[in-house]
Amino acid sequence: LFQLRGLSKTYQMGEVEVRALRDVDLTIEKGEFVAILGASGSGKSTLMHIIGFMDKPTAGSITFEGKDVSALGEQERARLRGEKIGFVFQAFNLLARLTVLENTLLPLMYQRVPQKDATDRAMEVLDAVGLTDRISHYPNQLSGGQRQRVAIARSLINRPRLLLADEPTGNLDSENAAAILDVFKQLHGDGHTIILVTHDPAVASHAHRKIQVQDGTILDGAATR
């Protein structure tokens, strides 16, 4: 599905260079279920943002569905992002002035989905994450785990070919976490590709392949099935 070659991401902070990713090589096949693990600050979210076209590398190449991504214009990258990728942010990134329902619907706004169909699909994913009784709440009227679940629902509404979930169960009890994992497994069972960052070994155990990140490099990128 995509391939990263020699990928690096460096932040310049005055005199100091922070090398968040260093010369990363990674190949992900269509339909894989991958868990990314590693210490806090090791580069996992940076990697996820680059994979999801939300950030650009300082060096290296990305090939997505056979095409060289750096050759694509901003418009085309945004289209790919909107159509094919679902992203659950570690910090949720909900819009404060939109309700739970409106936040969930947001990815459909870029496509011509009739209002009724959009609302039906939103209610469907919100039901899957257990939040149908909160649809008119605003983010600041939700618990931490409820916000996390809205972020998850929003990421799923497009049935994305590639789902990128950055620590999606960090604020959830085991029962809710298991429910979310089931939703991901269903999506995977339908042929979608799932990459999730997690600190929870229970969540990682459901993946077919684990990738260890350490100090900006991938220790074990090979398939460990």
Add this chain to the structure above:
Amino acid sequence: LFQLRGLSKTYQMGEVEVRALRDVDLTIEKGEFVAILGASGSGKSTLMHIIGFMDKPTAGSITFEGKDVSALGEQERARLRGEKIGFVFQAFNLLARLTVLENTLLPLMYQRVPQKDATDRAMEVLDAVGLTDRISHYPNQLSGGQRQRVAIARSLINRPRLLLADEPTGNLDSENAAAILDVFKQLHGDGHTIILVTHDPAVASHAHRKIQVQDGTILDGAATR
């Protein structure tokens, strides 16, 4: 140390009433190490905010160190909060325009601590959470787990009599989480009271007492040692 009696918190949303806490009775002795568990949305953060004087109940009474808290003025509550309570927020609540070091120092600003001593203490707690190499970063230049650790460092700088930590390890790998737990245990060993909300059974196992919250009520408030 404190006692809650008949504590309730209700949010009015137009026609609908959300009963976040319902008639809660809870007594916490000085020096306890308590874990609060419960499903997402069950009322744990609401309970923590009321205990930490950051929110007021809709009904019921709070007695802190023998004094009726509702009888205290806003000034006195703020003083108690600043001097005796340390709070780790589930969403971290770091100030975006302050560096890691400045965010950590913030609780000392309300007391007359000489600049040099304040900086020494900040470096001490930042070392305890493994962030001395990030002191000049701003929150948006940190990973999720690094932000969480700044929030933890900030909560500890006052050596608070009562530490309230709302899911303090949700964004941390097991090694960092264990390091944080050691810091909490040290504080507890010195006679401080610790109440932490967690979804992680490993973290909960270090507490001497577990409290289950469900739909705004406490299922098992009794000491289960």
